[in-house]
Amino acid sequence: xxxxxxxxxxxxxxxxxxxxxxxxxxxxxxxxxxxxxxxxxxxxxxxxxxxxxxxxxxxxxxxxxxxxxxxxxxxxxxxxxxxxxxxxxxxxxxxxxxxxxxxxxxxxxxxxxxxxxxxxxxxxxxxxxxxxxxxxxxxxxxxxxxxxxxxxxxxxxxxxxxxxxxxxxxxxxxxxxxxxxxxxxxxxxxxxxxxxxxxxxxxxxxxxxxxxxxxxxxxxxxxxxxxxxxxxxxxxxxxxxxxxxxxxxxxxxxxxxxxxxxxxxxxxxxxxxxxxxxxxxxxxxx
Amino acid sequence: xxxxxxxxxxxxxxxxxxxxxxxxxxxxxxxxxxxxxxxxxxxxxxxxxxxxxxxxxxxxxxxxxxxxxxxxxxxxxxxxxxxxxxxxxxxxxxxxxxxxxxxxxxxxxxxxxxxxxxxxxxxxxxxxxxxxxxxxxxxxxxxxxxxxxxxxx
Numbered sequence: 001x002x003x004x005x006x007x008x009x010x011x012x013x014x015x016x017x018x019x020x021x022x023x024x025x026x027x028x029x030x031x032x033x034x035x036x037x038x039x040x041x042x043x044x045x046x047x048x049x050x051x052x053x054x055x056x057x058x059x060x061x062x063x064x065x066x067x068x069x070x071x072x073x074x075x076x077x078x079x080x081x082x083x084x085x086x087x088x089x090x091x092x093x094x095x096x097x098x099x100x101x102x103x104x105x106x107x108x109x110x111x112x113x114x115x116x117x118x119x120x121x122x123x124x125x126x127x128x129x130x131x132x133x134x135x136x137x138x139x140x141x142x143x144x145x146x147x148x149x150x151x152x153x154x155x156x157x158x159x160x161x162x163x164x165x166x167x168x169x170x171x172x173x174x175x176x177x178x179x180x181x182x183x184x185x186x187x188x189x190x191x192x193x194x195x196x197x198x199x200x201x202x203x204x205x206x207x208x209x210x211x212x213x214x215x216x217x218x219x220x221x222x223x224x225x226x227x228x229x230x231x232x233x234x235x236x237x238x239x240x241x242x243x244x245x246x247x248x249x250x251x252x253x254x255x256x257x258x259x260x261x262x263x264x265x266x267x268x269x270x271x272x273x274x275x276x277x278x279x280x281x282x283x284x285x286x
Numbered sequence: 287x288x289x290x291x292x293x294x295x296x297x298x299x300x301x302x303x304x305x306x307x308x309x310x311x312x313x314x315x316x317x318x319x320x321x322x323x324x325x326x327x328x329x330x331x332x333x334x335x336x337x338x339x340x341x342x343x344x345x346x347x348x349x350x351x352x353x354x355x356x357x358x359x360x361x362x363x364x365x366x367x368x369x370x371x372x373x374x375x376x377x378x379x380x381x382x383x384x385x386x387x388x389x390x391x392x393x394x395x396x397x398x399x400x401x402x403x404x405x406x407x408x409x410x411x412x413x414x415x416x417x418x419x420x421x422x423x424x425x426x427x428x429x430x431x432x433x434x435x436x437x438x439x
Contacts, residue, residue, distance in 0.1 A: 008361075073339030074359065074387030077331055077394045111390035 001122060005070040005090055007063045009046070016048030023153070025120040029064060032056030064115050071096060082181070082197070084109045089182035089197075095121045123157065123183060129274070130162040136278045136286065137241075137265045143172060143215060144264035145234055148243040149252055155273030156243040157219055161187050163241060164217050168192050173214025178203040183219065204229040208236055215239045227257040234262050249283050288439045295434035303427025309370045310419050312350070314412040316371060319351035320379065321409045324398065327386070331394050338386050351379075358383045378404060 003014050010033065014025075017035065024036035025044070032053055033044040042049040043056035050056060071088050072079045082088055088096045097119035103110040137146045148156050161184060167175055168189030177184050179196040180203075187194070193211045195203040200218060207213060216233055220226075221244045230240050240262070246252045249266055263281065270276040280286050323345075330341055342359045345352040354366035365376040378401070385397040 069387040072387060073337035075331075075337035075339065075394075076387055076389055077391040078335045078337050080390045083390070111393075113389055113393070 001094070002092060005067060007066045010044065010057060010059075010063060013044050013046055013048060013057060017044070018049075019122070022122050023124075024122065025118075027059045027064060027067070027118040027120070029059060029061050029116045031059060033059050061116075064118055067096075067118060068098075068115055080111055083112050086112065087181060089185075091185070093123055093183050093185035095123070095181055095183055097121065123161075125186070126155075126158050126162060126273075127165075128162065129155070130159050130166055133159065133267060133275050133278070134163065134166050136267070136275075138170075138172075141172065143167070143239045143241075145239055145262060146241045146265040146267060147221075147252065147263040148241070148267045148269065149246045149249070150243075150269035151245060151247055154269045154271060156269060157183055158273065159269065160184075160217055160219055160241065160243055164192060165189065167215060167217075174212065176203075176207045176211055176213035176216045178207065178216060178218035180219065200226050200229045204233050208233060208238060213238060215241065217241045219243050220245065224257040227259055227262075231259050231262055249279055253283075292435040292438035295438055296431035299431035299434055300427045303423040303430075307416075307419055307423040310412065310415045312368070312370045313375075314409070314416045315349060316351050316366075316368065317375075317405065317409040317412050319349050320382075321405050323351065323355065324382075324402065324405055327398055328395070331391060331398070354379065355383065375408065378408070 001019060003011055003019070006014065010027075018037075021037045022035060023038060024034075026034040026036065028034075033056060035042045035044050035049060042051055043053055044050070045052070045055040045057060047055070068076065068088065071090050076083065079088055083098060086098050088098065090096065097117075098112055098115055099117035099119075100112045100115035102112050133148075137144045148159055150156050164175060164177060164184070164187050168191045171191060173191065175189070175192045177187060177192055177194040177196075178198075178200055179185075179194055180199060182196050184194060184196070193207070193213065195207055200221075203218075204216065207216065216238055218230075218240070219242070221230060221242050230242060233240050242263075244252055244255075246255075248268065252258060252266070253260075261281070265281070266279040266283065268276045268278075278286050326341060327338060330336060330338070339359060342355055345356065347353050347356060350366065350368050354368070357367075358364065365380040371379075382398070382401050382405070385401065386394075388394060388397050
């Protein structure tokens, strides 16, 4: 994993840390840089990780701007669609959440400027983490439409990535990866087609017509449009595996745009990033 | 022997004149490239979604401006090192480089276009200077050459 998009001082300090276990880097203007590991938090100092706040490197506005410039290759304008949605993705699939001043024209967001915080989320490949889940969502070569539910940071994307790899190996059929944020950059396979950096509405419509997938895998169903896409795909006979924010089945069922008859399996992940429970389409624990 | 020395002195004067003129030619070339890059950037931002880094990577390193911008983008973030460029012009180039990557399409266009008048103005002045000094330096070179030649013989 390369962090060469970070300013030199931060990059040099990070090389002294165990980045394999690093989950997040939080950079806030005028505050110490915080590193979030699996089970602990630490500050980034010139000597590597430190528990001492006083030793920490304090991020400047310039650090944030330099990071964004490097990721966007000095072309924020070319990444404005992503910036408007509050994130950037590096070439290696590292997602960077952005905070700053939002510029609106009536109800439409134009851009975000004067960036003040970055949340750099480091993706991890956990091979075989979906093996148990796979046994619950496939029966006699039939894949169930599945929704993976958890709060942020519980490993939904990691689980989806591993599912894509596993299903690719099983050769059930063509898989379409709808990757809005470029987080599935490294996932490839002989049965995998990928549509990256486009919204679900376009990818589902175009993908089903032209790529004829048997399975669609996508991350984070959010608004009505997303749920409609999945609904249409399921009624086209395509199997869908998706994820969505929530802590429990109730959270999802109570969502405004929830469609009851789409998914046949609901999977809840816990804070240890493993499957806690699997429910069938009638919300019965299986 | 004196004639040979006289010819050598004459040629040296012409070479000196050429060296003096060369500074103006290089400055003019630098600003021609700068202006042409600015125009390319403008078109790129307006009509394409490719990045400035891609555009810079595609530049040939066959002139000092391209070399300077490549160096900047390679992470050195410094003013051009050309000794024939004066400090004010170096600051202009540096500020221009710093204005790349500052915002969305409109903000970025405004940021680079704020420099357009100054870049074009300087480009025109330096090109005029080349025309003006070419004749002057040629005359001075020949004149001094003749004087040196006469002194030697």
